[in-house]
Amino acid sequence: MAPGNIDESLLDLFIFETSQNIEQLEQIILDYEKESSFTADAINEIFRIMHTIKGSAAMMMFENISSVAHKVEDMFYFIREHSADDIDYGDVADLVLESLDFIRCEMAKINTGTSADGDGAAIAAKIAASLQQKKDKYQNEQQSVTAATADNVVNEEPITKKLHNYAANDENIPVVNKKTYKANIYFDEECQMESLRAFDIINKICQFAEVVEYQPGDIMDNDNSASIIRENGFEVVFKTSGSYTNIDEFFSKLLFIRKYQLKEITEASLPQTEADVTPKIHIDDKTEQKPKAAAMSTAAPADNHTAPVATMINVNVVKLDKLMDLVGEMVISEAMVVENPDLKGLEIENFSKAARQLHKITCELQDTVMSIRMVPLADVFQKMHRVVRDMCKKLGKDVKLEIIGEETEADKNIITHLSDPLMHLVRNCIDHGIESEEERLKNNKPKAGKVTLEARNAGNDVLVIVRDDGMGLDKKKILAKAKKNGLLKKDSSEMSDSEIFNLIFIPGFSTNDNITEFSGRGVGMDVVTSNIEEVGGSVSVESTEGVGTAITIKIPLTLAIIDGMNVQVGDSLYTIPTISIKESFFPKLKDLITDPDGNEMIMVRGQCYAIVRLHQCFNVKSEITDFTQGIFIMVEQYEKTVCIFADQLLGQQQVVVKTLPRYIKNNFKVNGLSGCTLLGNGGISLILDAGWFTGMK
Amino acid sequence: MTRVLIVDDAAFMRMAIRKVLEKNGFEVVGEAENGEVGYQKYIQCQPDVVTMDITMPEMTGIDALKQIKKYDADAKVVMVSAMGQESLVREAIMSGAKSFIVKPYKEEHIVQTLQSIATA
Amino acid sequence: MDRPMEEELLEQQEDTQKGRFLTFPLGNESYGIEIQYVTEIIGIQPITEVPELPEYIRGIINLRGKIIPVMDARIRFKKPFLEYNDRTCVIVIDVNEVAIGLIVDSVSEVISIAEENIVSTPSIQQINNRYIKGIGKVGNEVKLLLDCEKILNEQELDEVANFE
Numbered sequence: 001m002a003p004g005n006i007d008e009s010l011l012d013l014f015i016f017e018t019s020q021n022i023e024q025l026e027q028i029i030l031d032y033e034k035e036s037s038f039t040a041d042a043i044n045e046i047f048r049i050m051h052t053i054k055g056s057a058a059m060m061m062f063e064n065i066s067s068v069a070h071k072v073e074d075m076f077y078f079i080r081e082h083s084a085d086d087i088d089y090g091d092v093a094d095l096v097l098e099s100l101d102f103i104r105c106e107m108a109k110i111n112t113g114t115s116a117d118g119d120g121a122a123i124a125a126k127i128a129a130s131l132q133q134k135k136d137k138y139q140n141e142q143q144s145v146t147a148a149t150a151d152n153v154v155n156e157e158p159i160t161k162k163l164h165n166y167a168a169n170d171e172n173i174p175v176v177n178k179k180t181y182k183a184n185i186y187f188d189e190e191c192q193m194e195s196l197r198a199f200d201i202i203n204k205i206c207q208f209a210e211v212v213e214y215q216p217g218d219i220m221d222n223d224n225s226a227s228i229i230r231e232n233g234f235e236v237v238f239k240t241s242g243s244y245t246n247i248d249e250f251f252s253k254l255l256f257i258r259k260y261q262l263k264e265i266t267e268a269s270l271p272q273t274e275a276d277v278t279p280k281i282h283i284d285d286k287t288e289q290k291p292k293a294a295a296m297s298t299a300a301p302a303d304n305h306t307a308p309v310a311t312m313i314n315v316n317v318v319k320l321d322k323l324m325d326l327v328g329e330m331v332i333s334e335a336m337v338v339e340n341p342d343l344k345g346l347e348i349e350n351f352s353k354a355a356r357q358l359h360k361i362t363c364e365l366q367d368t369v370m371s372i373r374m375v376p377l378a379d380v381f382q383k384m385h386r387v388v389r390d391m392c393k394k395l396g397k398d399v400k401l402e403i404i405g406e407e408t409e410a411d412k413n414i415i416t417h418l419s420d421p422l423m424h425l426v427r428n429c430i431d432h433g434i435e436s437e438e439e440r441l442k443n444n445k446p447k448a449g450k451v452t453l454e455a456r457n458a459g460n461d462v463l464v465i466v467r468d469d470g471m472g473l474d475k476k477k478i479l480a481k482a483k484k485n486g487l488l489k490k491d492s493s494e495m496s497d498s499e500i501f502n503l504i505f506i507p508g509f510s511t512n513d514n515i516t517e518f519s520g521r522g523v524g525m526d527v528v529t530s531n532i533e534e535v536g537g538s539v540s541v542e543s544t545e546g547v548g549t550a551i552t553i554k555i556p557l558t559l560a561i562i563d564g565m566n567v568q569v570g571d572s573l574y575t576i577p578t579i580s581i582k583e584s585f586f587p588k589l590k591d592l593i594t595d596p597d598g599n600e601m602i603m604v605r606g607q608c609y610a611i612v613r614l615h616q617c618f619n620v621k622s623e624i625t626d627f628t629q630g631i632f633i634m635v636e637q638y639e640k641t642v643c644i645f646a647d648q649l650l651g652q653q654q655v656v657v658k659t660l661p662r663y664i665k666n667n668f669k670v671n672g673l674s675g676c677t678l679l680g681n682g683g684i685s686l687i688l689d690a691g692w693f694t695g696m697k
Numbered sequence: 698m699t700r701v702l703i704v705d706d707a708a709f710m711r712m713a714i715r716k717v718l719e720k721n722g723f724e725v726v727g728e729a730e731n732g733e734v735g736y737q738k739y740i741q742c743q744p745d746v747v748t749m750d751i752t753m754p755e756m757t758g759i760d761a762l763k764q765i766k767k768y769d770a771d772a773k774v775v776m777v778s779a780m781g782q783e784s785l786v787r788e789a790i791m792s793g794a795k796s797f798i799v800k801p802y803k804e805e806h807i808v809q810t811l812q813s814i815a816t817a
Numbered sequence: 818m819d820r821p822m823e824e825e826l827l828e829q830q831e832d833t834q835k836g837r838f839l840t841f842p843l844g845n846e847s848y849g850i851e852i853q854y855v856t857e858i859i860g861i862q863p864i865t866e867v868p869e870l871p872e873y874i875r876g877i878i879n880l881r882g883k884i885i886p887v888m889d890a891r892i893r894f895k896k897p898f899l900e901y902n903d904r905t906c907v908i909v910i911d912v913n914e915v916a917i918g919l920i921v922d923s924v925s926e927v928i929s930i931a932e933e934n935i936v937s938t939p940s941i942q943q944i945n946n947r948y949i950k951g952i953g954k955v956g957n958e959v960k961l962l963l964d965c966e967k968i969l970n971e972q973e974l975d976e977v978a979n980f981e
Contacts, residue, residue: 010712017709048706051752055779056709058801077781191806192799193778196786200797203790253817255796255809314708329882572866618868660867661877661886662915663969670869676877676884684865684879 012316014060015111018053022100022107023379025049029100030385033093038079046096047076053103062110064120065103071127072099078131082138095127097386178239180212181247184261186233191256194229195219201254202236208250209240237265317412320373327362327369328561328656332678334362335653366561370411374557377455377464378406380419384426384453391430398437398448399430408455410462414555417535418464421528425466425551426451428525433470433549443546445469461537462557467550473543475500485509501541505529528553533691536577536674538637562657564677566650566685567633569614570622573685574646575655575677580690582634582641584649587627602632602643609634612693613645617672622647640694657687699815700726702744704735704761705777706753710800714748714777714807721808732756736764739772745815747774748807749794751785759789766793773814777802836932838953839908840925840960844896847925849953849960854910858924861905862887878907878918885909887918888968894948912969919968928955935962 028045032038038046054069075095079087102123106116185201187194198219205211214236216225240247244264251260338355381403388401410418434440434449441447452467479492482503492500503509504525529539537555564575565584591603600611611632615622624630624647633644655677664670674689701723705711711728718725727742729735732749733756739747747765751758758776765772776789776797786797795814798807838849839858859880864887866876873892877884887907892898899922907918930953938949950964 007716010709010716013712014709017707045754048752048754051779052707052710055800056707056713059710059713061801074781190803192780193783193786193797196783196790196797199787200790253813255813256806325882620866620868658884661884661917663886663917664867664870664874664877666915667970668870668874670867672868676865678879678882678884682879683863684877684884686865686867 011060011110013314014056015107016314016316018056018065018103019107021049021053022104023382026097026100026386027382029093029096030389033089033389036089038089038092040080043076043080047073047080050076057103062106062116064116064118065106068099068102068120068124068127071124071131072096075127075131075134078134078138087134091130095123095130099123099127178210178241179244180237180239180265181209181244182235182237182263182265183251184233184235185251185254186258186260187229188256188258189230194226194234196226197256198225198229198234198236201234204250204254205236205238208242209238209247212237212239315372320369320412323369324373324561325656327366329678331362331366331561331654332656334358336681370561373412374409375412375415376407376409377415377418377462380415380422381406381453381455383419384422387423387426388430388451391427395430397430397434399434400448400450401426402450402452404452404454405456406453408457408462410555410557414535414537414557417531418553418555421531421539421553422453422464422466424525424528425553426453429466429468429470429549433468433472435471439471457557458554461554464553464555465550466553467548469548472545472547472549473501473504473541474545478503482506482509498540498542501543504541505539538691561654562687563652564655564685564687565633565652566679567614567631567644567646567648568650569618569647570620572618572620573650573679573683574614575685575687576633576635576644577687577690578652580635580637582636584631584633587632589628592627604634604643609641609643611643611645615645615647624648635688635690635693637690637694642694644688644693655685655687698722698724699811700724700742700745701811702727702729702735702738702742702747704729704732704738704747704753704758705750706730707750710750710777717804717807718811721804723811732758732761732764735761736768739765740768745773746811747772748777748798748811749774749789750777751779751782751789759785759792762789762794763792773817775810775814837927837929838960838962839927841890841906841908841921841923842925843890843894843921847958847960848890848921849928849930849962850908850910850919850965851962852927854912854965856909856911856916859907859909859918860903861901861907861920875920880909880918883916885916885918887920889920891920891922893968910965910969912965915969917969928960930955930960930962 025046028042028049032042050069050073054066054073057063057066057069072095075092079092102118102120106118106120109116109118185198187197191197196219198214202211202214202219214234216228216232216234219225219229219234244262248262251257251262254260338359343351384403385401388399391397392399429451430449434451435443435445437447440449450469452465454463454465454467456463475497478500479488479495482488483492487503487506487509505528506526509526525539532539532553532555535555537553539551539553541549541551543549563578565578565581567574567576585604587602593601593603593608595601600613601608602611603609611627613625614620615625627645630645630647631649633646633649635642635644657675658677659665659675660670660673672689672692673686675687677685677687679685699722701718703711703714703718703725705714705728708730711730715725715728726744727738729738731753735747735749735758736756749758749762753761756764762774762776765774770793772793773795774789774793776786776794777800778786778789778797779800786794789797795817796810798810835853837852839852839855840847840849842848862878862880864876864878867874867886870876873889875887875889877886889898901920904923906921906924908921908924909916909918934954935951936954937951948964948967950962953960953962
């Protein structure tokens with residue numbers, strides 16, 4: 001399997017499973033690091049996972065990943081075999097995490113189709129050095145040299161020519177009429193584990209013959225005899241009553257054999273050691289200890305049931321996206337059939353009945369597909385443990401992470417978008433929110449800070465709250481900064497606390513003057529906002545000085561299908577998400593206002609709202625420019641409201657949200673649109689970004 | 698057609714082996730992700746040959762091999778091992794494993810091994 | 818579209834794609850696109866306009882459920898706009914999974930141009946040849962060979978200034 005012709009589904013699975021293994025391993029490390037010791041189960045588990053990663057990576061020819069994983073595996077092999085109490089777990093954890101980061105980085109490269117060319121030699125050497133140190137220490141303590149580990153240097157001691165005896169298992173073979181044979185066997189160069197291949201052959205010969213001797217004789221307990229066999233071949237002498245032809249056939253069927261010679265020999269040429277010694281089969285007692293049923297379900301980390309894993313399958317998200325698309329098309333097609341203009345005015349009771357049934361099934365199907373795409377937030381939340389750990393270690397702070405409601409579910413695609421903002425927020429909390437230890441003690445706060453991640457459902461949204469018990473936001477500082485950067489739109493004395501705090505989300509506002517390694521990087525909270533808004537969510541902040549800050553992210557449960565209102569402007573069609581529409585209405589002339597600057601506004605129930613003419617805004621030719629001929633749609637988003645003017649409403653329907661083509665997204669900035677959708681007639685409607693409209697004025 | 702049961706905790710490995718086998722005219726009758734399930738599947742599917750990973754959670758390949766052998770002394774089990782697991786492979790052979798393959802294996806290795814064992 | 822050509826496109830799909838170009842006339846010149854980037858050729862489709870895009874991006878079309886942008890090659894290469902008719906074609910190209918339709922007057926044929934018959938364009942600042950990879954010589958004619966990757970990555974070249 002050269003990288004060039006890797007089976008794609010196999011690669012997908014490799015990426016998926018290895019990523020899962022990395023996450024799982026990281027979690028184990030973080031869990032146990034707190035207690036600064038690993039249980040035997042944990043060690044087994046880490047060993048096993050690293051073993052799996054190593055094996056899979058080697059199969060896929062990702063040598064660098066495989067070799068780093070191998071080194072970690074070796075280290076845990078040693079730890080497991082010697083359960084030394086004085087191992088520095090912090091050091092071990094650092095090494096494992098560093099290795100995981102390396103592997104993760106390589107995986108990311110593989111995922112994006114670039115070659116995984118990272119050099120793992122440095123980290124492999126680091127682990128090897130650490131392992132050697134542990135071994136030396138152990139040896140000094142034990143005053144013995146029994147610390148045989150998997151990567152021991154190849155034993156160069158002289159080949160023992162001494163012949164070993166081996167009695168047949170089957171005592172019933174009559175000794176009479178037995179002939180003695182000698183076989184010299186040379187294995188394939190690539191067969192690996194030659195000593196065990198030889199061992200296997202002896203085992204097989206024992207079933208029909210009495211093995212007299214073989215050479216090298218120490219294959220049972222010296223794995224390094226493999227190299228001897230590789231060079232000199234393997235020789236076995238045995239007695240049997242079987243015919244030469246039969247025996248030759250036996251050898252010819254053996255696997256991985258480059259060549260062999262089978263000779264009948266006379267009794268006299270045998271050395272004088274009789275086969276009366278009881279079988280000496282040494283079994284290494286360093287067998288693997290059974291990993292106890294560690295409650296680690298690989299299929300669904302958040303799932304604590306011990307239900308048979310066989311009922312779970314892993315599915316590529318691309319397939320789910322495709323399924324979702326298809327269901328979307330079906331919803332559209334259904335509308336096309338049921339609302340077909342040809343049916344207008346017809347009395348078709350049976351048709352209507354059938355149509356209702358179809359609608360019911362379509363809805364159910366849609367709900368089911370949606371539910372398949374729903375995944376718990378647990379994965380994203382659990383990732384934050386690592387973030388907190390690294391931050392604390394670097395900044396010398398002590399912060400506990402509390403997680404609430406990690407079982408809350410949201411659409412897979414939305415959750416993917418949540419990871420980065422959340423990481424940013426958590427870093428911010430620890431970096432800027434949580435005070436130094438001295439300061440906390442001075443303010444009668446517990447020494448350790450606390451960051452809480454909470455998720456819960458709220459209607460069609462999921463709320464994710466990042467809360468810290470730190471110093472809170474400094475209103476004065478925020479105002480000063482906003483003023484300096486020219487972000488203040490009105491007098492600060494007129495602003496509510498909430499308005500002041502939310503200034504931090506405005507692009508161009510970066511609260512921290514001293515850019516730290518973690519949360520700074522020259523980007524501010526506006527990155528969080530833009531990420532969240534991309535999936536139709538919103539961010540808000542509450543804070544009390546000296547008590548803490550809470551940032552609330554509101555994200556929709558699902559994105560793929562939304563209820564939308566189709567409107568027409570000239571020849572163009574637009575879809576407005578129903579969720580942001582408050583009402584639509586025909587205006588009265590007396591309510592329309594134009595200010596001296598030419599800004600158009602409308603009074604609705606005593607409130608004044610800005611008007612956006614879609615035809616003007618999108619530069620579309622339309623006959624309808626007079627307000628009384630068209631219709632107004634009042635749109636609200638993020639507590640701001642605007643009235644959109646369009647030619648006419650076409651009706652409400654469920655639409656499948658598609659993003660704008662990559663070429664357009666990559667090269668141009670399109671304001672006011674969040675995507676597009678296909679209509680029943682094959683046409684395209686552009687989905688309006690309500691947030692942009694309400695924010696534009 | 699030789700009917701094979703694949704026991705491996707890594708879905709990747711199961712798929713890799715399955716692909717090789719199916720390409721070479723074997724029928725994969727079942728997969729199991731640990732020794733325990735492997736043992737149950739053996740009883741359920743009655744495969745001609747089992748490929749058995751060694752390092753697995755819940756029940757290791759060695760223990761599963763022993764269980765299967767207890768249930769069916771003629772069971773044909775091939776161990777899938779990695780370098781560094783010599784002592785375990787030895788134990789497996791002592792416990793009745795018919796052969797073993799070493800990861801990362803070559804396609805023809807696995808095919809040859811299974812073919813020869815199936816026809817033995 | 819032209820059946821034989823589509824078949825030819827399919828036939829050429831594998832390793833013989835190198836050095837093969839789909840050619841089309843545009844004004845007085847003839848252009849060529851490397852076959853490996855061309856996924857299909859379709860007739861002109863109803864186009865949905867998208868606001869705030871440069872004039873040469875006519876909008877988006879629905880290509881069997883996939884939505885792709887369409888670029889008018891004439892406008893892009895500063896030639897007078899020509900109303901679309903039933904000879905107008907959309908050449909769908911795909912570079913690293915970014916797809917775009919190129920609207921051209923018509924398409925001509927698929928030809929092979931050997932490496933040694935391709936010369937690079939003169940690199941003088943006054944000449945606007947950013948999208949031309951080279952000039953292919955075929956008999957007495959020359960074909961301007963388009964650089965698909967550059968066509969699909971405007972921003973780095975000239976759009977960045979407009980949006981900063």
